[in-house]
Structure formats: C-alpha cells, structure tokens
Amino acid sequence: MLRNRRKAAGMTQKQLGDLIPLSQSMIAAIELGNEVPSAPTGQAIDNAVGADGELAAMWHHVRKDLQLQATHPIWSIGYLAAEAEATRIQHFANVFPGVTQTEEYARAMIEAANPIFGGNVEEKVEARLDRRVILDRDDPVWFWSILDESALYRVVGSHEVMCGQLSRILELAQRPRVVFRILPYDRGMPCGVVSIGALLLLSRPGKNEAVYWESGLNGALMETPGEVEVYRAFYDHLDLEALPPRASIDLIRKAREEHHAHCTHH
Structure with a gap:
C-alpha cells in the first residue's frame, strides 16, 4: 500500500x-x-x-x-480467528482447553513452556484469558469438551492450582451450552491412535467445518472437506467412548476432592 x-x-x-x-x-x-x-x-x-x-x-x-x-505460536494465529467466530467448538485434549483455564493454571502452563518458546509470560497469560470471552458473551459458543482422564490428575502448578481449575470446570459445566466429558483410562484411544495432542472441530456461520490439531510444538488449521472428515470420524469415535456428562462431573469432583488433597474449594 x-x-x-x-x-x-x-x-x-x-x-x-x-x-x-x-x-x-x-x-x-x-x-x-x-x-x-x-x-x-x-x-x-x-x-x-x-x-x-x-x-x-x-x-x-x-x-x-x-x-x-508475540503472545501466540505462529501456527495458532489462524485458529484464533476461527475460534472467535465459531458458534460451536468440539474439543479433545489431555489438558484443559485454553478458554476454560483459570489465571493460575494458564500461568503455570505458560511458564512451563517459556524455556522453549520464550516471550513475556504475563502478556501471554493476559492474551489467553482474553479468549474466555467466547464463553461469556451474550450469545456464547456451544463448547463441548472431551478430556482425557489424565487431565484431572497431572499436577500443573500445584495441587491448589489444580483444585481451582477443577472447580472452574465444575462451574462452567453448569452452563447450558458447556459440556465436559471424560475419556477414562480403561477405554483406550479410538482407532489405534496412541496420542493426538489437542483436537478441535469448529462450526462457523456460512463456512465449512474446520479442524485444528496441535501437538504442543506444532499445529495446523485444516478446512478442506477430506481432511476434516478424517478428524471428524476420530472425534465421533471419541464421543462413543467418553463417559456421559453426569458421570464425568462425578469423576471430576472426585479427582478434586481425593487426588488434590489440599483443596480448599467446596
């Protein structure tokens, strides 16, 4: 120009x-x-x-x-635009999704990654917390998350941080457009896949469904129907294996109260 x-x-x-x-x-x-x-x-x-x-x-x-x-990996910037305009997001990972994270959990995650990615931790925390608006706006996104059971037990930050994060998940689960389900250890991973990192399927007005896959060290946003179909089929298999919402909430509450023993939340 x-x-x-x-x-x-x-x-x-x-x-x-x-x-x-x-x-x-x-x-x-x-x-x-x-x-x-x-x-x-x-x-x-x-x-x-x-x-x-x-x-x-x-x-x-x-x-x-x-x-x-400066605040996000270069490969995730396309996803952020898709996330902001999505009307429905279906998520799977073994850590809690960014838009549901407490400030303490987000900071612990970002600090742990900082030796690899660098950058200003506080700016990255603020940027991640800003994304939570999609759940809090007047017309919030439909957000359905399948969490690997390990997300409940792996200590990110401290037991107190985990307690706050699990409490946040239990609060969000009371909202009509938010659902959490747990993929338990004894179900295994569908289709013989050992690990897939984070997987998100996004529905957007007037556009094809999109898929975002992230390993933690790399990621990709895919929009071609053939690519999306593969990940859609994988997610559908996850959906069959995951616990129902009520049983999942019971497991989340049990993990908070029994595994994170120093929890002071009720």
Missing part, C-alpha cells in the same frame, strides 16, 4: 524519507513489511503520500498481528 501510494505521488523512497524524516533504507524496510513505524510516524507517512488515513488505519491491523505473534 505504501509503495503504491508513494509511486502515485511521484516520490522516490529517499524523497519520502526526507519529508518524515526517515532514512531511505527504513522506507524500503517498511514497504517490504520488515519494519513497522510508530503510530505518529505512520500518520506522517500517510499525510506525506496523501493516503487520506488509509495507511494510518492499516497500522492498527499490523500492530494487532504483531501482538498476536
């Missing part, structure tokens, strides 16, 4: 840079997408090439993209 506007105004990169002022190399880097100017500089560039606010408006979108890249 900047290159097109600059050329339409009959300016070289050096001439535009002299007006701001910025070096020619910086103007080139901005045009290549390798640098993002500050908001005031972006407005000055907009004025210089006569963009009538278009470039200044684009700056906010670019900054938002950069913020997402």
Whole structure:
C-alpha cells in the first residue's frame, strides 16, 4: 500500500524519507513489511503520500498481528480467528482447553513452556484469558469438551492450582451450552491412535467445518472437506467412548476432592 501510494505521488523512497524524516533504507524496510513505524510516524507517512488515513488505519491491523505473534505460536494465529467466530467448538485434549483455564493454571502452563518458546509470560497469560470471552458473551459458543482422564490428575502448578481449575470446570459445566466429558483410562484411544495432542472441530456461520490439531510444538488449521472428515470420524469415535456428562462431573469432583488433597474449594 505504501509503495503504491508513494509511486502515485511521484516520490522516490529517499524523497519520502526526507519529508518524515526517515532514512531511505527504513522506507524500503517498511514497504517490504520488515519494519513497522510508530503510530505518529505512520500518520506522517500517510499525510506525506496523501493516503487520506488509509495507511494510518492499516497500522492498527499490523500492530494487532504483531501482538498476536508475540503472545501466540505462529501456527495458532489462524485458529484464533476461527475460534472467535465459531458458534460451536468440539474439543479433545489431555489438558484443559485454553478458554476454560483459570489465571493460575494458564500461568503455570505458560511458564512451563517459556524455556522453549520464550516471550513475556504475563502478556501471554493476559492474551489467553482474553479468549474466555467466547464463553461469556451474550450469545456464547456451544463448547463441548472431551478430556482425557489424565487431565484431572497431572499436577500443573500445584495441587491448589489444580483444585481451582477443577472447580472452574465444575462451574462452567453448569452452563447450558458447556459440556465436559471424560475419556477414562480403561477405554483406550479410538482407532489405534496412541496420542493426538489437542483436537478441535469448529462450526462457523456460512463456512465449512474446520479442524485444528496441535501437538504442543506444532499445529495446523485444516478446512478442506477430506481432511476434516478424517478428524471428524476420530472425534465421533471419541464421543462413543467418553463417559456421559453426569458421570464425568462425578469423576471430576472426585479427582478434586481425593487426588488434590489440599483443596480448599467446596
């Protein structure tokens, strides 16, 4: 956009840079997408090439993209957009889904991953908690989660953190559009699959069903019908093996009270 506007105004990169002022190399880097100017500089560039606010408006979108890249793995950014517009999400994993996590559980997860992925822990925690809005908005998403039983017992952070997380799950399960079911140890994994990481199927208005798969170190958003069909079949088999909602809630409550012995929640 900047290159097109600059050329339409009959300016070289050096001439535009002299007006701001910025070096020619910086103007080139901005045009290549390798640098993002500050908001005031972006407005000055907009004025210089006569963009009538278009470039200044684009700056906010670019900054938002950069913020997402700073707080989320690059492979998950496409999923975040799909999550925000989904009307129904079906989830499976051996950890609690991000949109259901307490602040303490989220921080413990992010801190544990930080030696690998780096970044600002508190910014990542805030970004994860912001995603919970899909459950709290006026027209909340239908959220159905199948949890591997190990999610109930593996200590993330501390027993107290786990107690708070399990209490959060029990509270969410009382909402009419939220369902949790447990895949117990003695059922095994369908289709001979040993492990699949996190799996989410998303229904969105006017679009094909999408699948997001994540291993913890990588992930992919898939939208082609053939790919989605494979994961849909796997999830349907999970659905057959998982405990009913009421029995699942009983198991979650039992895990909170018996396994996390220092739990103070009731």
